[in-house]
Amino acid sequence: MKKYYLYLLCILTLSSCQYKADNTNAYKVDNTNAYKIGAALYEGILRDNNEILKELFIHQMDSLSKQTIEELNNAKAYLKKNKNVQLFKIDTTDHSFAGGISIFLKKGKVFYEILGIYKPDSTKHVKLTHLTFKNINEQCERDKKEPYTPISRVVFKKLIWTTDFQGKTFKSGAIELQNYTGLDINYIKFRVKLKQIKSYRDTEFFYIQTVESQKTIYKGDIAIIEIPGMTEYYAGFKIDEDEFLFEPELIEVKPKPEPESYSYWCEFLKDFEKEVNEKNI
Numbered sequence: 001m002k003k004y005y006l007y008l009l010c011i012l013t014l015s016s017c018q019y020k021a022d023n024t025n026a027y028k029v030d031n032t033n034a035y036k037i038g039a040a041l042y043e044g045i046l047r048d049n050n051e052i053l054k055e056l057f058i059h060q061m062d063s064l065s066k067q068t069i070e071e072l073n074n075a076k077a078y079l080k081k082n083k084n085v086q087l088f089k090i091d092t093t094d095h096s097f098a099g100g101i102s103i104f105l106k107k108g109k110v111f112y113e114i115l116g117i118y119k120p121d122s123t124k125h126v127k128l129t130h131l132t133f134k135n136i137n138e139q140c141e142r143d144k145k146e147p148y149t150p151i152s153r154v155v156f157k158k159l160i161w162t163t164d165f166q167g168k169t170f171k172s173g174a175i176e177l178q179n180y181t182g183l184d185i186n187y188i189k190f191r192v193k194l195k196q197i198k199s200y201r202d203t204e205f206f207y208i209q210t211v212e213s214q215k216t217i218y219k220g221d222i223a224i225i226e227i228p229g230m231t232e233y234y235a236g237f238k239i240d241e242d243e244f245l246f247e248p249e250l251i252e253v254k255p256k257p258e259p260e261s262y263s264y265w266c267e268f269l270k271d272f273e274k275e276v277n278e279k280n281i
Contacts, residue, residue: 029055031126034092038101041116041128042087048076056116058127068131075114075133082107088272088281099126104136104272106281111136111272136268143263147189147252150262153180154188156248157222161230163239170239173230175211175248178222185217187254192227195245196237203245206235210251 029040029052037056044052053072054060064072079085088106103114117130155178162171175192179185194207209229217223237243259266275281 031056032124034099034101034126035090037126037128038090038092038103038116041101041114042090042103045072045075045114046079048080056128058129065130068129071133072131075131078112078133079105085112101126101128104268106272106276109137109273111269113268134265136265136272139265140259140263140269143265144259148254148256148262149250150181150253151250153182154178154185154250154253155180156190156250159192159194159246160224161239167238167240168235170230170233170235173227173233174224175227176222176224177217177248179217179219181253181257182219183255183257184219185253185255186214187252188213188215188217188225189251189253191249191251192230193247193249195247196235197243197245206244207233 030036040052041056043049044056050061057064084107086106088104088111091102091104093100093102099118101116101118103116105112105114113132113134113136115132115134116128117132118126118128157176157178160174160176163169164171173192175190189210189212191208191210193205195203196206197203207230209227211225211227213225215223215225235244260270261267
């Protein structure tokens with residue numbers, strides 16, 4: 001444990017030298033090195049030093065959102081109040097939507113993440129645009145309690161319908177979907193929303209219904225689920241696929257797998273707990 005802590009301390013000390021060497025700019029940071037930025041971000045928050053932080057954020061912090069400022073202040077207040085928090089690790093693995101610098105903290109069995117977000121550019125210079133501060137244990141517990149909604153693994157392929165002779169009343173309706181969850185679904189709940197296209201910029205909902213089904217949908221299979229409310233439903237306009245939009249919304253799927261398989265917070269927690277046990281940190 002002592003070796004690991006000293007290693008992190010040495011990194012922070014070396015990193016600090018990078019932005020204290022130039023007396024003309026006391027807190028000049030090498031903003032091409034994401035790890036050093038992470039170390040400087042941690043020290044700036046720990047010391048509640050805005051001179052350091054201004055070098056890390058876009059526009060010297062002048063254009064930060066209220067949410068980012070609030071999260072930054074929460075992180076400062078937490079570290080000021082809790083002196084026995086350990087720096088667990090700094091991770092610069094890029095996020096899918098932007099660049100990310102994660103500072104993971106540990107207090108007893110509780111882990112926290114300070115996440116700085118930046119948009120990579122062609123110059124390879126990094127300036128943070130957003131920041132969040134989260135209790136990983138709390139986020140994992142929240143995800144465990146929430147319904148399982150694997151929106152990327154249940155694919156609504158199309159709406160199937162029939163109409164009466166005049167074409168203004170639905171005679172039947174159903175949804176075709178495919179199960180990519182890796183499990184056999186025994187319960188699904190979703191919302192069907194249909195919008196009439198009145199003009200290029202004008203649409204209006206004309207049908208909304210929540211549907212539940214206990215039909216078994218085997219992993220990989222395509223299933224068709226009937227929408228009872230669309231039977232004999234009068235739309236009031238000529239029903240044509242170019243005249244309305246179909247917007248499905250997944251609400252819940254069962255069975256619910258182990259949380260580590262769908263919650264990245266729980267995945268973080270499991271990996272960190274394993275690392276703590278293996279390294280006896």
